[in-house]
Amino acid sequence: MRNREMLKDKKRIVIKVGTSTITYAETGNINLEKLEKFVRILINLRNKGKEIIVVSSGAVGIGRNVLGVKSGVKDRAVRQACAAVGQGRLMMMYEKLFAEYSQLTAQVLLTKESIMNEMCAQNARNTFDELFAMNVVPIVNENDAISVDEEAYGNFGDNDTMAAYVASLVDADLLILMSDIEGLYTDDPKKNPHARFVHTVVKIDEELEKMGKGAGSDLGTGGMATKIEAAKIAVNSGADMVIANGQNIYTIHDIMAGKKVGTLFLSGENALEMENSLAPEREQYRRLAKRKRKETLSKKKENYQAGGMDYELHGSNWQAS
Ligand SMILES: Nc1ncnc2c1ncn2[C@@H]1O[C@H](COP(=O)(O)OP(=O)(O)O)[C@@H](O)[C@H]1O
Ligand SMILES: N[C@@H](CCC(=O)OP(=O)(O)O)C(=O)O
Numbered sequence: 001m002r003n004r005e006m007l008k009d010k011k012r013i014v015i016k017v018g019t020s021t022i023t024y025a026e027t028g029n030i031n032l033e034k035l036e037k038f039v040r041i042l043i044n045l046r047n048k049g050k051e052i053i054v055v056s057s058g059a060v061g062i063g064r065n066v067l068g069v070k071s072g073v074k075d076r077a078v079r080q081a082c083a084a085v086g087q088g089r090l091m092m093m094y095e096k097l098f099a100e101y102s103q104l105t106a107q108v109l110l111t112k113e114s115i116m117n118e119m120c121a122q123n124a125r126n127t128f129d130e131l132f133a134m135n136v137v138p139i140v141n142e143n144d145a146i147s148v149d150e151e152a153y154g155n156f157g158d159n160d161t162m163a164a165y166v167a168s169l170v171d172a173d174l175l176i177l178m179s180d181i182e183g184l185y186t187d188d189p190k191k192n193p194h195a196r197f198v199h200t201v202v203k204i205d206e207e208l209e210k211m212g213k214g215a216g217s218d219l220g221t222g223g224m225a226t227k228i229e230a231a232k233i234a235v236n237s238g239a240d241m242v243i244a245n246g247q248n249i250y251t252i253h254d255i256m257a258g259k260k261v262g263t264l265f266l267s268g269e270n271a272l273e274m275e276n277s278l279a280p281e282r283e284q285y286r287r288l289a290k291r292k293r294k295e296t297l298s299k300k301k302e303n304y305q306a307g308g309m310d311y312e313l314h315g316s317n318w319q320a321s
Contacts, residue, residue, distance in 0.1 A: 008258050012171065017054070017178045042137060060079055062085075087109070173238070176255060177244075197263075
């Protein structure tokens with residue numbers, strides 16, 4: 001379990017790619033080479049018998065690019081128009097690439113209501129089940145052209161949490177978020193050079209939540225904060241989650257092979273197993289640390305004695321008096 005072997009056996013997998021993964025940051029154009037590789041990886045996973053759902057961002061970025069709209073436009077109608085144009089272009093590219101391997105795809109555009117309203121959610125669940133039965137790969141995005149943030153349910157705004165809701169809706173056992181960074185650090189490494197990488201998360205607590213800051217680029221939405229939100233939803237629904245760098249899209253192979261790439265968030269059952277398996281190692285470490293502390297203390301005492309100095313015990317530490 002601890003060496004991520006269990007990832008090999010995952011059957012129903014939701015894979016989310018961010019705008020930064022499928023477009024060139026400098027030009028905003030689609031990265032065709034990467035998209036093609038991505039599609040091949042997905043078909044290969046299908047060939048292995050996995051059930052795949054793709055959550056793909058990119059509608060707004062691609063639409064902006066083809067319409068020549070400058071980045072950073074905040075006007076909602078413009079953004080939604082960009083999404084409407086971009087979504088078509090995005091889907092056309094996926095269709096074309098999947099068709100090369102005779103793999104059928106389906107566009108599923110969701111709103112927050114379609115997940116939060118139990119009747120809509122049941123409909124969506126039935127649709128996904130039917131698509132799986134028909135061997136179709138669903139390609140999901142938020143219905144950006146119509147979703148608004150003021151109404152009863154609001155909108156997702158970011159595909160990280162939406163992908164987690166989708167994973168929960170279809171009872172996926174793994175959610176993979178391909179990002180522009182290799183995973184979670186203790187702080188945004190673009191701003192804090194001392195940030196350390198986190199390989200595995202067993203428990204999402206307040207301290208961990210504080211690590212996740214906003215997006216690091218103009219293209220990204222949500223940053224690490226929404227990915228931690230997504231992790232909470234995923235692990236609570238019983239799916240493990242991995243955040244990895246989409247720069248090298250073949251990393252998906254490594255994840256599925258159980259290699260130690262990205263940050264793995266363990267779901268309840270797996271987290272418990274990990275905790276238990278770590279217990280003897282922790283105990284061993286505690287004993288070792290205690291022995292080392294004792295050795296250091298007696299060395300200190302010896303040094304005081306050798307130097308003819310007076311010393312006394314302060315708490316559990318020898319200090320010169
Ligand atoms: N604790 C953190 N660890 C890693 N990245 C972080 C952290 N806090 C904020 N970030 C930022 O989140 C970004 C990734 O999210 P985002 O910009 O939404 O891109 P994407 O949509 O490609 O996932 C990183 O590039 C980084 O700048
Ligand atoms: N639904 C939006 C993407 C929102 C989003 O989360 O974007 P990203 O941070 O690039 O994954 C779109 O397709 O442009």
